[in-house]
Amino acid sequence: MTWTTRIRTLYQAFFLLLFVWLLAHLAAGDPRAFPFTVFHHADPLSATGTALASGTIPGALVWAAALIALTLVLGRVFCGWVCPLGTLQQLASFLFSGRTRRESLSVNRYRRWYAVKYYILAALLVGALAGTLQTGLLDPLSLAARGLASGLWPALPGGRPAPGGWLAALLLVAIVVVSRWIPRLFCRAFCPLGALLGVFARFAVFRIHRGSEACTSCTLCAFACQGADEPLGNHRVGECMVCLNCLPACPEQAMSYSALPPLPEPPQQPDLSRRTLVGTVLASLAIAPLLRATGGGRTAARARLLRPPGALAETDFLERCVKCSLCQQACPTGAIQSAIAEAGVEGFWTPVVVPRRGWCEFACTRCGEVCPTAAITRLTPARKTGYDGKPAVRIGTAFVDRGRCLPWAMQTPCIVCEEMCPTDPKAIWFEEAVETARDGTARKLQRPRVDAARCVGCGICENKCPVGEEAAIRVTSVGETRDPLNRLLAGSVQT
Amino acid sequence: MSRRVEPTITRREALLRLSSTVAAAAAVGAGVVAFHDRRTVTAAPAAIPDWRTPPGGQGPAAAARGADPAANVRRAIAAIGGIGRFVRPGESVLIKPNVGWDRIPEQAADTDPTVVAELVRLCRGAGARRVVVADISCNDPRRCFASSGILAAAGAAGAEVLDARRLRLVPAGLSGLAEGLEVVEELLRADRVINVPVVKHHSLSRVTIGMKNWFGVLGQGRNRLHQDIDMAVAELGAIFRPTLTVVDATRVLTANGPVGGSLADVRAVGAVLAGTDPVLADAWGAALLGHRPDALGFIARAEQRGLGRSDLALITELGTA
Numbered sequence: 095m096t097w098t099t100r101i102r103t104l105y106q107a108f109f110l111l112l113f114v115w116l117l118a119h120l121a122a123g124d125p126r127a128f129p130f131t132v133f134h135h136a137d138p139l140s141a142t143g144t145a146l147a148s149g150t151i152p153g154a155l156v157w158a159a160a161l162i163a164l165t166l167v168l169g170r171v172f173c174g175w176v177c178p179l180g181t182l183q184q185l186a187s188f189l190f191s192g193r194t195r196r197e198s199l200s201v202n203r204y205r206r207w208y209a210v211k212y213y214i215l216a217a218l219l220v221g222a223l224a225g226t227l228q229t230g231l232l233d234p235l236s237l238a239a240r241g242l243a244s245g246l247w248p249a250l251p252g253g254r255p256a257p258g259g260w261l262a263a264l265l266l267v268a269i270v271v272v273s274r275w276i277p278r279l280f281c282r283a284f285c286p287l288g289a290l291l292g293v294f295a296r297f298a299v300f301r302i303h304r305g306s307e308a309c310t311s312c313t314l315c316a317f318a319c320q321g322a323d324e325p326l327g328n329h330r331v332g333e334c335m336v337c338l339n340c341l342p343a344c345p346e347q348a349m350s351y352s353a354l355p356p357l358p359e360p361p362q363q364p365d366l367s368r369r370t371l372v373g374t375v376l377a378s379l380a381i382a383p384l385l386r387a388t389g390g391g392r393t394a395a396r397a398r399l400l401r402p403p404g405a406l407a408e409t410d411f412l413e414r415c416v417k418c419s420l421c422q423q424a425c426p427t428g429a430i431q432s433a434i435a436e437a438g439v440e441g442f443w444t445p446v447v448v449p450r451r452g453w454c455e456f457a458c459t460r461c462g463e464v465c466p467t468a469a470i471t472r473l474t475p476a477r478k479t480g481y482d483g484k485p486a487v488r489i490g491t492a493f494v495d496r497g498r499c500l501p502w503a504m505q506t507p508c509i510v511c512e513e514m515c516p517t518d519p520k521a522i523w524f525e526e527a528v529e530t531a532r533d534g535t536a537r538k539l540q541r542p543r544v545d546a547a548r549c550v551g552c553g554i555c556e557n558k559c560p561v562g563e564e565a566a567i568r569v570t571s572v573g574e575t576r577d578p579l580n581r582l583l584a585g586s587v588q589t
Numbered sequence: 590m591s592r593r594v595e596p597t598i599t600r601r602e603a604l605l606r607l608s609s610t611v612a613a614a615a616a617v618g619a620g621v622v623a624f625h626d627r628r629t630v631t632a633a634p635a636a637i638p639d640w641r642t643p644p645g646g647q648g649p650a651a652a653a654r655g656a657d658p659a660a661n662v663r664r665a666i667a668a669i670g671g672i673g674r675f676v677r678p679g680e681s682v683l684i685k686p687n688v689g690w691d692r693i694p695e696q697a698a699d700t701d702p703t704v705v706a707e708l709v710r711l712c713r714g715a716g717a718r719r720v721v722v723a724d725i726s727c728n729d730p731r732r733c734f735a736s737s738g739i740l741a742a743a744g745a746a747g748a749e750v751l752d753a754r755r756l757r758l759v760p761a762g763l764s765g766l767a768e769g770l771e772v773v774e775e776l777l778r779a780d781r782v783i784n785v786p787v788v789k790h791h792s793l794s795r796v797t798i799g800m801k802n803w804f805g806v807l808g809q810g811r812n813r814l815h816q817d818i819d820m821a822v823a824e825l826g827a828i829f830r831p832t833l834t835v836v837d838a839t840r841v842l843t844a845n846g847p848v849g850g851s852l853a854d855v856r857a858v859g860a861v862l863a864g865t866d867p868v869l870a871d872a873w874g875a876a877l878l879g880h881r882p883d884a885l886g887f888i889a890r891a892e893q894r895g896l897g898r899s900d901l902a903l904i905t906e907l908g909t910a
Contacts (some may be wrong), residue, residue, distance in 0.1 A: 123731050135757075252754060426729040455691055455729050457736075502817065507792050510812040512726060518850030524792070540793065558727070558813040 096342035102174065106181040110558060113178040117239055120464065121247050121423040130420060132180075133235050134466035136161045138234075138414040139287040143229035144467045146222040152467045162294055169298035170291045170550055173281055174320060174335035179234035179269065184320060185338075186270045187277035197305040201276055202319045204330060208282045209365040215289035215376035216371060226382035226440050232286050238441070240419040241266025244432065247423070254428040254451075262419075262432070262443075281335065282322050282430040284446050290558025292332035301331050301354050302393075303342060315340035315349055325349060385440045397578040398435050400551065402448035402461040403454055403478055403487045404471035409574045414469035417443040421461035421470055427452030429553065430461060445470075447489060449553030449569050454489060456516035456552055458460035463575070480550075490551030491573035492544050498566035502538045507530050509540050511555035511567045521548035522555060522567075546573060546582050611902050634762030637772070640782040640832045641759045643864065645670040649897070650864025652655055652873060655910035657840045659707035660862035665835070666711065666728055667903050673830045678716030683723060683779035684708055684748065686830075687787050690848050691728040695841035697850040700787045702738035703863060704837045707784060709746035720748040721755055723775050724805045730754055751775060756905050758808040765824040766817060771808035781832040786866070788838045788874040789898030790846030790854075794818045794886055797847050798874035799834045799867050800826035826867055826891045834870040836837065836862040838877050868897025873904055 113133055115528045120130045134140060141158035145151045161172055173180050190298075193201060218229050230236040244256040245263020269280045281288050302325050304315075311355075314323045318340075323333035325340040340349045402421055405411050422430045422445055429452030430445045437444050445461070447454055457475040473487060480486030490510075500508040501524075512522040524540035544567075551569045561566035575580040598606075634808035649910035651668035653661040666672050676682055686700035692700055696850060712720045722743040734740040743750050758771035776782065786802035792802060793815055803825040804811050814821035838861065844854040858877055864870045867889045872882035882888045882899040892899050 123729075125731070125735065315902070349652050426731060455732060458729070458732060507793065508812075508815050510815050512792055513815075513847060516728075516848055516850065518854075519845055522849075554728075558812060560810070578843055587647065 098338040098341055100311075102338060105175045109176045110178045110181045111357075113238065114242065117242055117423060118247075121243060123426050130237045130424070131466045132157075134239075134416070134418050137233065137287065137291050137466075138162050138237050139215075139229050139233050140376075140418070140467060142219060143222040143227050144334055144414050144416065146219055146409065148224060149421050150376075152414070162291075165291045165294045166299070168295055168300045168322070169295045169331065169334055169336045170288065171336045171359050172291055172354050173288050177234055178283075179238040179266075179285075180278060180335070180345075182238070182270050183273040183278045183280060187273040190274040190387050196364050198317045199313060202322050204324050204333065205283075206352060206365050208322060209331070210283050211285055211289040212366055213287040213374045214284060215293075216374050217381070218376040221381045221416040223341065224379050224382040224383055225413065226277065226533075227413055228381075228440075229286060230282060230415070230443060233418075234280070234285055234287055236416060236418045236532055237269070239423070240432070242416070242424045243419050256422075256431065257451075258434045278320055278335075280332070283392065283535060284496065288335075291445070296332040296511075298331060299353050300335055300336075300351060302338075303350045303352060303354055304329065304330055305348040305350070309347040310346060311553065313346065314343045314345060317343060346511065382440075383439070385435065387430045388439065390550065394436075394573075395571050396436065398446075398573075399441075400434075400553070400569060400571050401468050401574070402430055402445055402447060402450070403489050404459070404462040404473045405445075405489075405576050406469060406471065407578075411469050411576070412440060412444070414467045414570065415444045416467055416469075418466060419443075419445075420464040420466065421445045424460040424464045425452065426458060426460065427455055427557075429557075430453055448554065450563075450565065451557075451558035453554035453557040454550075454552040456550075458555075473523070478546070485549060485575070488573050488575045489552045490553075490569040490571045491546050491549045491557050492521070492542060492551065492553070492567050492569045494564045495568060498561050498564065499542065500561065500566070501541045503566075505531055505537050505539060507539060508560065509542055510560055511542050512540075512557050514554045514558045516552060517548050517555065518549060519548065521545045521550070542567070549573070599762055605833075606785050608716035613870045616765045625771055634760040635777045637761060637763075637828055638777065639830045640779070641830050642832055644719075645674050649676075649866035649903055650862055650869045651905040652860055652862040653907040654858075654860045655728055656781065656859055657910070658837070658859075658861060658895070658909055659702055661839075661859070662704055662707040662835065662910060663863050664907055666833075667787055669865065672715045674694045676717050678713040678714050678715075678748060679718050679757075680780035681719040681721070681778065682699070682717045682722045682781045682783060682832075683775055683783055684743075684777070684783045685776075685802060685806060686724060686739060686785040686837075687797075687805065687839070688733050688737050688739050688890045689727045689791075689805060690726040691726075691732040691770040692753065692849060693736050693746055695852060695855065696849050697842040697855040698789065698847065699737035699739065699785060700734070700785050700837045701839040702742035704835065704839060705739050706742035706746040708785060708835060709748040710745050712781075712783075715745045717781075717873035721751055721775050722748045723751040724803075725753045725756060725771060725773065725807070726846070738811040763828060764887075765828075766814055766821045767807065767811075767824060767828065770810055773808075776806050777783065782829070783889035784829075784834045786830040786834070786874070787840075787842070788835055788836060788877055789842040789849070790844050790878060792846070794822060794887055796871075796875045796878050796880060798836060800829075800871055800887065800891065818844060819890055822887035823896070826887075826896045827894055831867065832865075834862075834864055835866045836870045836874050838862070838866075838874060841874075841877055843878060864904070866903070868892055869901075870898055872899035872901060876901060 127580040136157040136160035141155035240262040244259025260543040321335040322338040323330040433446040462472040476482040497504040500506040653664035691699040692698035757774040763774040791797040838858040
């Protein structure tokens with residue numbers, strides 16, 4: 095291992111460990127204020143997508159501009175040196191490859207279809223402009239975070255199950271494992287973040303340079319090329335991940351990575367067909383309205399679509415949520431899950447509160463603290479609980495199912511829901527009633543009722559309800575603070 | 590990386606590979622046969638020990654008042670024979686406060702941290718080998734133990750503070766309404782158990798103090814017990830016989846219990862009772878909330894069962910320090 099490789103490997107290991115370490119601490123509920131969002135804040139794909147979709151630029155995402163600036167100087171160092179998903183793929187390709195030199199050479203040649211990522215990027219960004227933000231589906235940082243959160247943490251001791259998590263886990267495993275046959279296939283062909291950085295990397299000051307006098311065209315430089323950018327011939331700067339494997343590979347020391355004057359002729363364009371690109375742009379303009387029309391729309395409130403506390407109104411929320419899953423990991427009770435069908439096609443993998451999995455802890459504001467794009471507003475405990483004198487933040491309203499509730503249906507005392515209710519005074523109260531039991535005896539019962547003006551929809555009543563699988567008190571989204579149209583009570587909101 | 594091996598293999602190698610495949614498959618199969626559908630071996634449900642110590646010459650309970658909760662704890666325990674009567678050198682002690690809720694001490698939904706910490710210190714001073722502070726919270730356990738101040742205070746006093754994430758539940762063969770519920774394993778390991786409830790309003794049992802505090806050592810399904818709360822609490826009092834009950838009335842929660850919230854519902858009483866009679870302890874707490882003890886169903890039932898007495902005159906009132 096030469097010193098360039100060694101330094102790069104150290105960087106990669108550091109960033110991979112940092113990424114996993116931060117996520118693990120976040121998921122473990124570490125109360126310290128680590129910079130959990132640091133990777134996502136530096137993600138230009140999220141930043142661009144959110145900016146295009148919402149027409150605003152989330153402040154913290156200006157770090158993404160710094161990454162683009164870095165790319166303009168050094169090329170796609172993020173891909174080769176930082177990205178945890180890239181590192182995982184490179185590791186898999188290194189560990190499991192049994193390629194001969196001839197196979198290595200052929201597998202690390204550029205393929206025209208590697209340009210697919212540019213179409214994906216165009217589709218995602220145009221789709222965002224047209225109002226649907228889907229970058230998170232393929233963003234490597236979101237995918238890596240989600241794969242770990244849904245696929246690995248639940249399997250660890252004490253891990254909470256993440257229903258539907260197998261999908262993200264399988265995707266992550268597939269991306270990593272396929273590197274055994276084609277190194278960094280995801281980066282080369284599909285990664286929209288890599289494509290975005292590639293657009294800027296073409297203008298990079300520092301580039302791989304081949305001294306044509308010394309070169310004997312032996313092709314050794316291309317054996318371990320991570321980006322399949324063909325340093326031996328017409329070097330594709332936009333594809334180069336600056337792994338620097340070509341430098342020590344050259345027996346003639348003809349390769350160098352140095353500051354170069356701008357390329358004489360216009361730098362090589364991504365291998366795009368104009369027709370396909372126009373088609374992609376037009377098709378993706380249609381994506382948003384189609385998804386909305388066929389996915390059920392997003393203006394009509396959905397009963398079981400409970401968003402985390404502080405989430406913006408659905409339209410604004412979907413224009414900002416980058417599906418990074420950080421809120422899901424931050425939730426101490428496991429209430430926040432990834433939507434599969436709850437939020438329509440468009441809202442696939444967006445966070446949704448599932449009270450039977452966990453409840454929204456009354457004074458907890460963790461999800462908003464880690465949201466990188468402010469799709470979930472940062473709340474203070476005083477603001478969320480209403481202790482500051484203004485109305486509390488509600489995510490829905492609880493409803494008693496009188497057909498299942500023990501006091502209502504079975505003449506059996508219970509009121510666990512009332513006991514758990516965190517508001518002050520409690521949103522759940524009870525009326526006392528005396529009923530005649532089957533054997534003729536009189537039974538005094540406390541039948542729970544919900545005071546909708548007090549209920550914040552936290553769902554601890556539904557979570558703790560002793561009536562098995564389907565609770566006898568359930569929270570639906572009506573009354574949520576974020577949607578003024580989804581109101582239950584007339585008049586001014588109290589609490 | 591070497592050149593690709595020959596495309597054909599020898600008969601010897603083919604046989605070797607085939608037989609190793611068969612051996613591997615047989616090993617997997619044998620493993621499946623040996624381990625499939627093996628029920629977890631469930632140990633016979635452990636009996637709940639009786640943690641009481643032989644009676645001394647002192648009264649069944651003493652209550653101390655004063656501004657310093659720690660001093661109240663010391664005085665009350667001293668008046669019923671001192672900690673040495675209850676904890677002997679080398680014993681392991683489990684302290685069971687109420688850490689049910691993500692509330693701060695001023696909201697009086699959880700046991701006061703200074704009371705818990707002082708008990709830890711006393712047990713340590715008496716030579717306890719190990720002091721565990723444990724509870725299965727209703728809210729997120731991390732937040733409960735942090736907000737209540739008990740994690741910091743009891744930890745600093747030398748206790749092992751265990752929340753629900755670190756407590757193992759085991760079948761215990763409970764009878765009555767609690768049948769089928771699991772209990773915290775640490776409880777079965779402890780030589781001595783000290784119940785440290787806080788005095789609170791509860792809309793089903795009217796008050797929640799000591800015997801109701803045993804809900805916190807039970808596992809999933811404990812909310813079934815609300816179906817006949819008075820009976821259930823009395824039964825829990827018969828199942829769990831603590832060495833000592835220390836009732837924290839530094840602040841009491843008078844309404845909106847057991848979660849509370851508003852400081853308007855909290856009354857500063859500044860008292861602590863220590864006693865060996867759990868029924869008397871609950872009766873004292875109930876009286877603080879303005880109830881006649883014998884009017885409360887679970888106290889009446891517990892007294893009928895002979896678990897203790899509710900006659901407040903039996904309490905040694907130490908007064909204000």
